[in-house]
Amino acid sequence: MGSETQTQLPVTEKIPVIERVLEYVLFKFRWVFVVFFLLPVNIVYEAYFSVRNWIVFKLNSAPKAHSRKVAVIQKQIADWNKNGRTRKMCTARPGWLTMSFRTPKYKQQLEQIKTNQLVDILEIDKENGTVRVEPMVSMGQLTKYLLPLGYTLPVVPELDDLTVGGLINGCGVESSGRKYGLFQHTCVSYEVVMADGSLVVASKDKAADQSAENQALFYGIPWSHGTLGFLVAATIRIIPCKPYVQLSYVPCNSLETLTKTLEAESNNRENEFVEGLAFSKSTGVVMRGKFSDNPPKNGVINAIGRWYKPWFFTHVKAILDRNEIVTEYIPLRDYYHRHSKSIFWEIQEIIPFGNNWAFRYFVGWASPPKISLLKLTMPKPIKNLYERHHVLQDMLVPLSQLDQAIKVFDREVEIYPVWLCPYNLPSAPGMLRQRSGRNILYVDVGVYGTVTKPDYRPRETTRRLEKFVRSVEGVQMLYADTYMTRAEFWEMFDSSLYEWLRVKYGCKDAFPDVYDKVSKAARD
Numbered sequence: 001m002g003s004e005t006q007t008q009l010p011v012t013e014k015i016p017v018i019e020r021v022l023e024y025v026l027f028k029f030r031w032v033f034v035v036f037f038l039l040p041v042n043i044v045y046e047a048y049f050s051v052r053n054w055i056v057f058k059l060n061s062a063p064k065a066h067s068r069k070v071a072v073i074q075k076q077i078a079d080w081n082k083n084g085r086t087r088k089m090c091t092a093r094p095g096w097l098t099m100s101f102r103t104p105k106y107k108q109q110l111e112q113i114k115t116n117q118l119v120d121i122l123e124i125d126k127e128n129g130t131v132r133v134e135p136m137v138s139m140g141q142l143t144k145y146l147l148p149l150g151y152t153l154p155v156v157p158e159l160d161d162l163t164v165g166g167l168i169n170g171c172g173v174e175s176s177g178r179k180y181g182l183f184q185h186t187c188v189s190y191e192v193v194m195a196d197g198s199l200v201v202a203s204k205d206k207a208a209d210q211s212a213e214n215q216a217l218f219y220g221i222p223w224s225h226g227t228l229g230f231l232v233a234a235t236i237r238i239i240p241c242k243p244y245v246q247l248s249y250v251p252c253n254s255l256e257t258l259t260k261t262l263e264a265e266s267n268n269r270e271n272e273f274v275e276g277l278a279f280s281k282s283t284g285v286v287m288r289g290k291f292s293d294n295p296p297k298n299g300v301i302n303a304i305g306r307w308y309k310p311w312f313f314t315h316v317k318a319i320l321d322r323n324e325i326v327t328e329y330i331p332l333r334d335y336y337h338r339h340s341k342s343i344f345w346e347i348q349e350i351i352p353f354g355n356n357w358a359f360r361y362f363v364g365w366a367s368p369p370k371i372s373l374l375k376l377t378m379p380k381p382i383k384n385l386y387e388r389h390h391v392l393q394d395m396l397v398p399l400s401q402l403d404q405a406i407k408v409f410d411r412e413v414e415i416y417p418v419w420l421c422p423y424n425l426p427s428a429p430g431m432l433r434q435r436s437g438r439n440i441l442y443v444d445v446g447v448y449g450t451v452t453k454p455d456y457r458p459r460e461t462t463r464r465l466e467k468f469v470r471s472v473e474g475v476q477m478l479y480a481d482t483y484m485t486r487a488e489f490w491e492m493f494d495s496s497l498y499e500w501l502r503v504k505y506g507c508k509d510a511f512p513d514v515y516d517k518v519s520k521a522a523r524d
């Protein structure tokens with residue numbers, strides 16, 4: 001790692017021509033490998049896990065197996081304590097499975113606690129409106145299980161392989177956030193194995209048998225990235241849902257209209273879902289949605305998740321080009337996973353012809369390749385190329401600062417589409433900085449794609465973006481590259497509760513500090 005002030009050379013000056021050619025060829029023809037090898041592997045992989053999950057579900061073995069699985073984790077921690085706490089701990093989840101461009105380098109130096117058996121949905125409590133799940137349960141698994149029962153999670157982050165553990169210990173955001181907040185705000189309690197091996201229940205509301213400290217732990221877990229304890233189960237709210245989302249697309253032709261429309265729709269209590277896609281500094285589409293039982297006779301049903309349907313963002317762009325408000329009815333599961341098929345818009349660089357009708361009709365059902373498999377098989381030259389030219393960032397800023405944020409991103413990287421996802425941020429303790437005493441609307445500004453600006457420097461440009469975000473009381477999502485120093489990091493996040501919990505629960509010599517897990521130096 002270089003020093004903070006180090007100036008980077010123009011990216012291409014440092015790279016030998018032969019390497020650049022190799023990178024280019026591999027990048028251009030990655031689709032051959034993906035289409036002819038990865039997609040077939042994908043099918044086998046998916047089939048294996050659906051059969052396995054079906055058997056577990058039918059045998060109803062999961063709830064019975066849970067305490068045995070927790071005991072296995074407690075035993076590992078007891079052994080680690082007995083052996084003198086020589087190294088700090090993390091989960092043994094392999095790096096290629098994690099939903100980030102990076103692999104966690106820090107895991108090599110740490111004691112890896114095996115939590116990978118915790119993959120099951122434990123119980124649904126319709127009366128109290130909750131579901132209890134193990135942390136490796138994925139969003140795809142949960143929507144498949146809950147929707148046929150007429151229930152859903154209030155916030156369903158859209159990529160199928162995102163896990164409950166990752167979303168709680170990191171952060172999860174989705175278009176229902178304007179009503180329900182972040183994923184963490186929909187949770188009721190966490191079951192956590194602490195550094196001393198004890199199992200603690202940390203709940204939002206203090207139960208009769210529960211100490212106030214454990215309640216504080218509830219607020220400390222989100223964003224802590226597994227540095228307070230190991231999550232072994234979470235109880236999450238569920239809400240009744242309907243089979244369709246009535247979705248209206250509102251094209252906007254100036255930055256002002258876009259931001260004002262997004263704000264107005266976010267403040268409109270009738271909307272269950274609000275999201276925006278900016279296609280340039282001055283054009284975009286705001287989408288507002290609500291649950292619907294039955295599309296009316298003349299209503300347009302659009303099952304956007306079907307294999308032959310175009311990528312969702314291209315559908316939205318076509319509506320912008322037509323410049324008219326469109327309303328359609330989308331099956332709920334298709335809506336939730338609307339960005340999965342095109343991995344937002346990342347798939348266009350991996351399978352450039354993936355939106356061609358012939359590809360969609362004949363091979364679309366096998367697509368997209370799993371992100372984890374793509375990651376596992378990514379050759380080093382492609383990684384280098386992404387490293388130098390690709391931006392993957394989500395910045396969470398107050399909605400009132402959105403026009404500023406779009407201008408800053410446009411000046412620095414000029415990548416479109418930009419994902420705009422408003423959410424409500426309550427004033428509550430924890431690592432998130434917001435102590436106004438009232439709810440504030442924030443917006444996730446998600447920028448994913450190749451930057452063509454000649455003066456782009458990954459480190460310096462990102463540091464400028466981070467500085468802007470700190471200046472408006474925003475935060476960066478930590479699956480992405482963060483180039484902040486430790487001091488800057490704790491300027492962005494609130495360390496008070498976190499540090500107190502780290503001392504209280506004996507975490508200091510048990511888990512690394514969160515900064516040492518998420519900073520660029522800790523990840524490859």
Ligand SMILES: Cc1cc2nc3c(=O)[nH]c(=O)nc-3n(C[C@H](O)[C@H](O)[C@H](O)COP(=O)(O)OP(=O)(O)OC[C@H]3O[C@@H](n4cnc5c(N)ncnc54)[C@H](O)[C@@H]3O)c2cc1C
Nearest residue numbers: 049052053092094097112114115116117119136141161372
């Ligand atoms: C994208 C993805 C989605 C998945 N979804 C599901 C799903 O929905 N349902 C499901 O049941 N499974 C799912 N799995 C599988 C699950 O996450 C684990 O990979 C699997 O349970 C362990 O398989 P393995 O023995 O091959 O582990 P390996 O990959 O060989 O091991 C990974 C790590 O876990 C440790 N480990 C292996 N076995 C144990 C054990 N018994 N106890 C403690 N530690 C152990 C290993 O030492 C290693 O450190 C999914 C996997 C992937 C990649």
Ligand SMILES: NC(=O)C1=CN([C@@H]2O[C@H](COP(=O)(O)OP(=O)(O)OC[C@H]3O[C@@H](n4cnc5c(N)ncnc54)[C@H](OP(=O)(O)O)[C@@H]3O)[C@@H](O)[C@H]2O)C=CC1
Nearest residue numbers: 090091098099157163165166169170171172173225226231
């Ligand atoms: N729409 C959205 O909101 C999206 C969110 N994301 C991001 O992706 C990440 C989730 O990805 P995913 O692959 O599921 O998770 P990861 O494996 O990336 O885990 C994220 C962090 O949570 C910790 N963690 C995970 N499970 C546990 C557990 N059981 N106990 C303690 N700590 C745990 C991990 O610790 P350790 O390092 O020890 O394994 C890691 O630091 C989140 O950070 C999220 O912000 C990405 C795309 C979309």
Ligand SMILES: CC(C)=CCC[C@@H](C)[C@H]1CC[C@@]2(C)C3=C(CC[C@]12C)[C@@]1(C)CC[C@H](O)C(C)(C)[C@@H]1CC3
Nearest residue numbers: 099100101173343344346371374375378392394448
């Ligand atoms: C808050 C929200 C909605 C975040 C969305 C983030 C996604 C767009 C990110 C998460 C993981 C991610 C970084 C990833 C990639 C693209 C952008 C993703 C999907 C890809 C698929 C790009 C191509 C790369 O070769 C590789 C396969 C390593 C990565 C894997 C992770």
